[in-house]
Amino acid sequence: xxxxxxxxxxxxxxxxxxxxxxxxxxxxxxxxxxxxxxxxxxxxxxxxxxxxxxxxxxxxxxxxxxxxxxxxxxxxxxxxxxxxxxxxxxxxxxxxxxxxxxxxxxxxxxxxxxxxxxxxxxxxxxxx
Amino acid sequence: xxxxxxxxxxxxxxxxxxxxxxxxxxxxxxxxxxxxxxxxxxxxxxxxxxxxxxxxxxxxxxxxxxxxxxxxxxxxxxxxxxxxxxxxxxxxxxxxxxxxxxxxxxxxxxxxxxxxxxxxxxxxxxxxxxxx
Numbered sequence: 410x411x412x413x414x415x416x417x418x419x420x421x422x423x424x425x426x427x428x429x430x431x432x433x434x435x436x437x438x439x440x441x442x443x444x445x446x447x448x449x450x451x452x453x454x455x456x457x458x459x460x461x462x463x464x465x466x467x468x469x470x471x472x473x474x475x476x477x478x479x480x481x482x483x484x485x486x487x488x489x490x491x492x493x494x495x496x497x498x499x500x501x502x503x504x505x506x507x508x509x510x511x512x513x514x515x516x517x518x519x520x521x522x523x524x525x526x527x528x529x530x531x532x533x534x535x536x537x
Numbered sequence: 538x539x540x541x542x543x544x545x546x547x548x549x550x551x552x553x554x555x556x557x558x559x560x561x562x563x564x565x566x567x568x569x570x571x572x573x574x575x576x577x578x579x580x581x582x583x584x585x586x587x588x589x590x591x592x593x594x595x596x597x598x599x600x601x602x603x604x605x606x607x608x609x610x611x612x613x614x615x616x617x618x619x620x621x622x623x624x625x626x627x628x629x630x631x632x633x634x635x636x637x638x639x640x641x642x643x644x645x646x647x648x649x650x651x652x653x654x655x656x657x658x659x660x661x662x663x664x665x666x667x668x669x
Contacts, residue, residue: 436629439622446619450612454660459596461589468585481578488572495569524579527586 431490438487445480465535474532481524489517557643564621567614574611577604609658616654620646 411418452473456463467473492513500506552558577599584595598604624646627633633642 436626439626443619443623446615450615450657454657454664459665461585461592464585464592468582477582481582484578485575488568488575491568492572495565520575520579523583527579527582530586531582 431493435487435490438483438490441479441483442487445476445483448476449480465531468528468531469535471532474528478525478528481528482521485517485521485524489514492517557639560621560643560647563617564625567618567621570614571611571618574607574614577607577611609661612657612661613654616657617650620650620653 452467456467468477493510496506496509496513500509580595581599584592599608624633624642627642633639
């Protein structure tokens with residue numbers, strides 16, 4: 410048992426140098442997603458149909474592949490940061506909080522890997 | 538923690554409701570909904586990369602009215618989150634905090650959102666509505 414107050418124990422260690430990292434990453438990804446998001450939604454609306462040939466041919470275009478990869482990864486990064494803040498605000502209780510945060514991170518990571526694999530395959534092998 | 542009845546800071550219910558509050562919580566709600574929609578996006582990409590047959594099976598699933606509703610909702614949420622997000626970015630830059638502006642930019646944002654979301658829903662319906 411310590412006689413130090415919680416405040417006394419926390420003070421004096423200096424900053425972790427990481428205080429604005431989460432906030433800053435969320436702003437960078439949101440700025441990127443303005444053009445990338447508009448490009449993606451408008452591209453979907455401009456597709457003549459959603460047949461496999463059409464979608465595979467569209468995704469196989471070099472610029473589309475690059476933008477698609479940028480859009481998917483930035484979206485998932487932004488989503489990981491945003492859902493984390495929501496969970497931290499509304500989920501109470503140490504165990505359930507940590508488990509939820511862990512699950513969300515892993516889910517976002519796996520979705521990013523799957524999206525990356527799919528877009529690269531569409532780019533280089535045309536999704537055959 | 539509840540064993541210690543300390544005074545609490547004023548919470549939501551002490552404030553008179555203003556529509557800017559609804560705009561704020563809708564930003565968070567649309568963001569959470571879009572996060573769920575990323576599963577639809579990634580599944581669509583993976584199916585397309587896996588080949589014509591898996592893709593056809595997924596497309597049949599996506600043509601279900603409930604999934605179409607989800608996709609239409611996702612597009613609506615996307616435009617709302619974008620418009621509201623631009624307003625938040627302006628605040629992050631220190632702009633638009635003075636008295637009349639949060640309400641004015643709120644109305645402006647909703648107007649822009651309504652036009653853009655309405656247009657894209659109409660385009661989606663006219664192009665793919667009959668086919669699916």
